[in-house]
Amino acid sequence: MQFLKTSIEVIGALVMLLVFIVPASAQVGAxxxxxxxxxxxxxxxxxxxxxxxxxxxxxxxxxxxxxxxxxxxxxxxxxxxxxxxxxxxxxxxxxxxxxxxxxxxxxxxxxxEVNALAEEVTITAETGRVEGT
The missing domain is CATH 2.60.40.10 (Immunoglobulins)
Structure with missing residues (x-):
């Protein structure tokens, strides 16, 4: 009879331990x-x-x-x-x-947002030669 009572207490303690440990460990890795x-x-x-x-x-x-x-x-x-x-x-x-x-x-x-077109215009010119009279 004592063995049965001790076994029930041990099983009860293990169940309680699992009830508290499993949810806590599940939250850690969530x-x-x-x-x-x-x-x-x-x-x-x-x-x-x-x-x-x-x-x-x-x-x-x-x-x-x-x-x-x-x-x-x-x-x-x-x-x-x-x-x-x-x-x-x-x-x-x-x-x-x-x-x-x-x-x-x-x-x-x-x-x-639609990106406005970025346009760049480059103007190049050469200077002309002026001749004197």
Whole structure:
């Protein structure tokens, strides 16, 4: 009878230990994600945009490209503060801050502005010779 009582106490203690340890360890490794869309100033979705996820130390954690509907995503991102950088020819580069939480999905909307054409005109001329009379 004493053996049964001791066994139940040991099993109960192990169950309690597992109840508290497993959720704590699950939170330690929990990661989040970033998903979003890229559009222009008129609201039209922009495809083939180079999108980067950069941490506070300016390290690039990932690169991707927006799909045909302007969507992009980054999975398995550690919790923290990041910057989403978007770039495409014909548009100004854009940076958007984002906060990733453990187990959460941060939603980012990136609006790109059309880049004004930069034109440079160079005029060259030669000086003429003036002859005296």
């Amino acid at each position: 990661r989040g994600g970033v998903e979003g869309s890229v559009q222009d100033a008129s609201g039209a979705r922009v495809a083939s945009v180079r999108v980067s996820l950069v941490n506070a130390q300016q390290l690039i954690l990932g690169n991707t490209e927006s799909d045909a509907t302007g969507r992009f995503s980054f999975a398995d991102v550690p919790p923290g503060t990041y910057e989403v950088r978007a770039a495409r020819v014909g548009f100004r580069d854009r940076r958007v801050p984002v906060l990733v939480t453990a187990g959460g999905e941060a939603d980012v909307s990136v609006v790109l």
